Amino acid sequence: MYVSRPQPLIAGNWKMNGVGASLGEAYMIAGGLGDTTARVAICPPATLVQRLAEVLADSAVLVGGQDCHAEEAGAFTGDVSAAQLADAGAALVILGHSERRAGHGETDELVARKVSAALRAGLEPIICVGETLDQRKGGQALAVVTGQVRGSLPAELADKRFSVAYEPVWAIGTGLTPTTPEIEEVHRAIRATLTSMFGAAGSGVAILYGGSVKPSNAAEILHADEVGGALVGGASLKAADFLGIIQAV
Ligand code: 13P
Numbered sequence: 001m002y003v004s005r006p007q008p009l010i011a012g013n014w015k016m017n018g019v020g021a022s023l024g025e026a027y028m029i030a031g032g033l034g035d036t037t038a039r040v041a042i043c044p045p046a047t048l049v050q051r052l053a054e055v056l057a058d059s060a061v062l063v064g065g066q067d068c069h070a071e072e073a074g075a076f077t078g079d080v081s082a083a084q085l086a087d088a089g090a091a092l093v094i095l096g097h098s099e100r101r102a103g104h105g106e107t108d109e110l111v112a113r114k115v116s117a118a119l120r121a122g123l124e125p126i127i128c129v130g131e132t133l134d135q136r137k138g139g140q141a142l143a144v145v146t147g148q149v150r151g152s153l154p155a156e157l158a159d160k161r162f163s164v165a166y167e168p169v170w171a172i173g174t175g176l177t178p179t180t181p182e183i184e185e186v187h188r189a190i191r192a193t194l195t196s197m198f199g200a201a202g203s204g205v206a207i208l209y210g211g212s213v214k215p216s217n218a219a220e221i222l223h224a225d226e227v228g229g230a231l232v233g234g235a236s237l238k239a240a241d242f243l244g245i246i247q248a249v
Contacts, residue, residue, distance in 0.1 A: 006206035008222070008249050009163055009229035011041040011126060012236025013066060013094055013210075018044050023055050028239035029246075030059035038229065038249040041092050042236065046080050053089020064092035064126070067100055070113035072120070082114075082121035092124045094231070096152050098169045108151025115162075116154050125162045126208065126231065127152055129190070133170035141168075145186055146193045158198050163206040164190055165231040171211025173233060180224045183209055187226035215244030222248050 012029075014022075026042055033040060043064035044052050053063045065085040069076050072083060085093055095118060096111035106114075111127065118125045129148035131141040149164060166186050171177050178186075187207050194202030209221050210231030221227060222245075229249075235241040 006163070006204055006228050008038040009041065009126075009206050009208060010038045010232065010242075010246050010249065011043060011064060011092070011094070011165075011208065011229070012232050012242055013097070014042065014044045014048075014237060015066070015099070015233060016045055017237055018048055020048070020051065022237070023048070023051060025237065025239045025242075026052055026061070027055055029242055030056055030061045032239060032243045033060060033246065036246050036249060038246055040246055043092070043094050046085070046088075049085060049090050050088040057089075062091045063089055064094060065090045065123070066094050066097065068093050068095070068114055068118055068121075068123070070110060070117050072117065082118045082123050086121045086123055090123060092126060093118050094126045094128065094165075096148070097128045098130055098167060098172065102169070108148055111152040112154045115152065116156060119154075119156060119160055124160075125157075126165050127162065128165045128167050128210070128231070130167040130169050130172075130211070136168065136170065141186060142189045146189050149190055149193045150197065153194075153197065155197075158201055163208055163229065164194070165208040165210045166190060167210035167231060173212070175212050177212050177217060177221070180220060183221065183227065184225045187224070191226050213245060215241055215248065218245040218248035 041062040068082040069079040095114045100106045115125045131144040206228030208229040208231045213230045214235045
């Protein structure tokens, strides 16, 4: 069982950005890690997973996918399985990102099946949750987020390493971030939900924050109560910015 205080995780989500020429940024990130105590991961588009894994083979930086199919294999044109990501060199996979929930109709139930598929392939899931602006304005943020945690995390995670990423939808790519007390309130609610679901093991899960994290706000966010790392979009595309965030751990 994984119970000790989690090692911070800083994961970059490149989304649908990057071609072969972008691998140079990853190379610079690997070379600039210094003596960070954080685990660092880059999740490129599926087309780059294998090449990135080759570039980072001798470094401490892990490679992750951004999604996987819930089934092991079959007639699912355009999809990628967890086993294929693992075979290409991924160690982690982001699941349930709000851009998948909104743009591809992913439900908690589907996300939970994808998490199970990832675990079967030996991948470490990063499971995303987060409320919309309307939900926050309506006072539903905590109910929405804890509901997503309960619905998207299958029981077999109990003895596995995984993280939960709190990404308020309204903070993604907007330059807006919640206040530190707002982040802490949601992270504490996620922690309480994890310990109620998984007992003591729930205290060992890193709870990441994501949404407009940049070098200038990273230190305050990363030192907030119950924040165990960051899931970084735009600022992970440039080595200098991503390294600035890693150095703020
Ligand atoms: P930004 O850091 O670009 O706001 O994106 C956050 C995100 O969605 C990471 O998964």
